[in-house]
Every structure is written in structure tokens, then in C-alpha cells.
Amino acid sequence: MTTAKLTQATKHWDIFCTVVDNYGDIGVTWRLAKQLAAEYHIPVNLWVDDLHSFSHILPSLNPALRQQTFNSVNIFQWNNPLDISYVAGSVVIEAFACELPEQVKSVIDKLHNQAQSVAPHWLNLEYLSAEDWVDGCHGLPSTQPSGIKKWFYFPGFNRKTGGLIREKNLFNERDQWQANPNNKMALFKQLGLRGIHVDDTVVSVFSYESPALTALMAQWQTLAKPIHALIPKGRSLTSVAPLLPVDVNDLMPGQQFKMGNLTLHILPMTDQIGFDRLLWSCDFNIVRGEDSFLRAQWAAKPFIWHIYPQEDDYHLVKLQAFMRIYCDNLAAEISTAWCEVNLAFNQGDQQAVVNYWQQLHSVILPLQQHALNWPNNALNDADLASRLVQFVKNS
Numbered sequence: 001m002t003t004a005k006l007t008q009a010t011k012h013w014d015i016f017c018t019v020v021d022n023y024g025d026i027g028v029t030w031r032l033a034k035q036l037a038a039e040y041h042i043p044v045n046l047w048v049d050d051l052h053s054f055s056h057i058l059p060s061l062n063p064a065l066r067q068q069t070f071n072s073v074n075i076f077q078w079n080n081p082l083d084i085s086y087v088a089g090s091v092v093i094e095a096f097a098c099e100l101p102e103q104v105k106s107v108i109d110k111l112h113n114q115a116q117s118v119a120p121h122w123l124n125l126e127y128l129s130a131e132d133w134v135d136g137c138h139g140l141p142s143t144q145p146s147g148i149k150k151w152f153y154f155p156g157f158n159r160k161t162g163g164l165i166r167e168k169n170l171f172n173e174r175d176q177w178q179a180n181p182n183n184k185m186a187l188f189k190q191l192g193l194r195g196i197h198v199d200d201t202v203v204s205v206f207s208y209e210s211p212a213l214t215a216l217m218a219q220w221q222t223l224a225k226p227i228h229a230l231i232p233k234g235r236s237l238t239s240v241a242p243l244l245p246v247d248v249n250d251l252m253p254g255q256q257f258k259m260g261n262l263t264l265h266i267l268p269m270t271d272q273i274g275f276d277r278l279l280w281s282c283d284f285n286i287v288r289g290e291d292s293f294l295r296a297q298w299a300a301k302p303f304i305w306h307i308y309p310q311e312d313d314y315h316l317v318k319l320q321a322f323m324r325i326y327c328d329n330l331a332a333e334i335s336t337a338w339c340e341v342n343l344a345f346n347q348g349d350q351q352a353v354v355n356y357w358q359q360l361h362s363v364i365l366p367l368q369q370h371a372l373n374w375p376n377n378a379l380n381d382a383d384l385a386s387r388l389v390q391f392v393k394n395s
């Protein structure tokens, strides 16, 4: 085994992440790692099994390197078996129930057997869900065969959960950005998007495949006012393919297609800061998974959530749970239009998505106001990183 020793103080945290598919698992852990390093000055090692996927959302990352540092976070290539020796710090986070390497588990067990106080806190960071049962499961321990406890940490939307990832200055930065329309126009230009006027409607589209998207695009061509759809190369474009004159595989960022009053722009992928700014700059965002779903909320703009599909349509239960809390206290005509457009998009119902998009348009002003108020409600005073640091102190 080649060993590149980690030479740092032992108070570091390790976060282990396997990329299941797409960018969500690495997206969430990368956000958390950056925030812990920047705001709490915690040395963080982020172990990732697929640096190539990671490089899509961190373009300056070199997937060939075993070890590199960005934003003060040490990023390690996680090979199996581990070929960089693990030195225990104060916390180990296994993200989304990824199985820790045997070498790591045996070091943790050994330390626990020597003296319980020297073993790192072992946490499993779970997926975000607005379902009620999360309140009762957040913070529960599971005793491992060696006797050490592994703690289950559930993000969530209320005080009984682990909270939501949100950097300390994010809302200030967003407000400053949105206060001056020159910022969005400069960003569009920097992204190579041409022909967007300051009053045009701009929608970002980062979804999975859905026939509902094809129907929406067809409808947008007939709208009275110019509308721009910004779509990165990837899964959404598969659903747009029937409308395009070229093969989706040949598309390049910067290309654009005008169809009636709709202009479709092929977006380059950017790092997470660039992605956040894009969401802040659009009038409406279609997002997916976990991290872009949360960032669309933080953008304070109306959105559709294309939730990650699960077996037996379980994702629709999760969608309903979120819709319940998002629409609490919303007037019936707004909540109906918003919930139905989300359901139709997720169920691929072409007729319904077009009908409810029109209805949504008629309540867009109060919906925008709701989107503006929502982030502070959702946050419940404390973000995930601050609750997590406190949780570790208390456990």
C-alpha cells in the first residue's frame, strides 16, 4: 500500500462521499466542507470516490490528482482499498450512508477500545426530507459492534431537525446581487448568452427527463412576451430534443435556438457560486435532486422541483411533504397552481403542466413575494453547519 501520510493536527473532520449518480451527493458534501472550513476554521478532508464527476461542479479540480486543496478543504481520491493512510480527527461523516472504508472503521474501533474519548464522533449525514418522521429520527444513535455510537444526522426544515445548508453571508450576497440588474446582465454575457433583454423572462432548467418539459417548451414558443430557457448539457436536453433541429449530442454551450418567442440557450456548467448566481438571476428556476432544490429556495424566486425518482413513486410522498410546508398559509389559488404545476411536472403530465403554468402566471406576483419570505421561515434561525457543530459538541 502506498501511503501519503496526512500531516495535520488531529482536530480535523473527515467527510466521505460516494458519487451515486449525478452531482447531488458531491454537491451537498462540497458545500458543507467549504462552509465548515470557511466559517468554523475546521480543517476538513473530503474523500471522494469519483473526482471526474466532482470536476463538473468544480472545473479547476484535477481528477488525476490523489490530493489537492480548494477553499482550504483537502480533497482526496478515495480508492478502495484506501491507499492514503487515514489519521483520525475529531469527526467522521459518512455522507448518505456510504460505507466507510474498512481501514477507517478499524482505526475508529481501535481508538474506541483504547479510550472512548479519543475516538472521533461518527455521523451519518442523511438526505433532506420534509417528512414528519424526520423529527423523531434526527440525532438518534446506533450502537456499532465495537460499542461505538454512530449518530444519524437529518437535515430538515424545522427546529427538531439538523437544519439546512446555508452560508452565513449568502442572503446578503444574494440581496446585493438582485438589487442591481446589471449583475444578471453581466452574468448572462459572461456565460456567452446573447439576445437577452433586461425585461425578458428568463428560466433556468436543471431537471431530469420529463415529457412535461417538452410540453412547457412548446407552450413557451407561443407566449406573448420573449422567454429564454437556459439549459446545461445533460438530462433536461433529452426531453427538449424533439424540438431541436440538431442532435443533442452535438450541442455546445453558447448555442441558441429561437422558436417563436422562446429562445433556448445551451449553458456551460459552472462552479457552485456561478450556479447560485444563475438561480438568483432568473425569474423562475426548474431544479432537481437535493442541492439545487435548496439553492432555488435560497434564490428567493419561484421554482419547480423535479424530485429524484424513487421506487414505488415514494418520491411523490416526499414531494407532497414539502408542498405541505411550502404552501402553509398560502392563499388557495396560489398553492393550487404551484402544487399542481409541480405534480404535473413530476408525473410527466403534459396537459396539466401547460394548464397550471398558465394559472401560475396569473398569481406570479404573490408567489414571488412568498418565495422572498420563504428562506427565513425554512431556516428556523440556525443553518445546518452551526447546528452540526453544536451537535458534535453536545454528543
Ligand SMILES: Cc1cn([C@H]2C[C@H](O)[C@@H](COP(=O)(O)OP(=O)(O)O[C@H]3O[C@@H](C)[C@H](O)[C@@H](O)[C@H]3O)O2)c(=O)[nH]c1=O
Residues within 6 Å of the ligand: 020, 021, 022, 023, 024, 025, 026, 027, 028, 056, 057, 058, 206, 232, 268, 269, 270, 271, 272, 273, 275, 288, 289, 290, 291, 292, 293, 308
Ligand atoms: C447545473 C449545475 C449544477 N451544479 C451543482 C449544484 C448542485 O450542487 C449539483 C446538483 O445536485 P442536485 O441538485 O442535488 O441534483 P442531482 O440530480 O445532480 O443529484 C442527486 O440528487 C440526489 C437526491 C440523489 O440522491 C443523488 O444521487 C443525485 O442524483 O450540481 C453546479 O455546481 N454547476 C452547474 O452548472
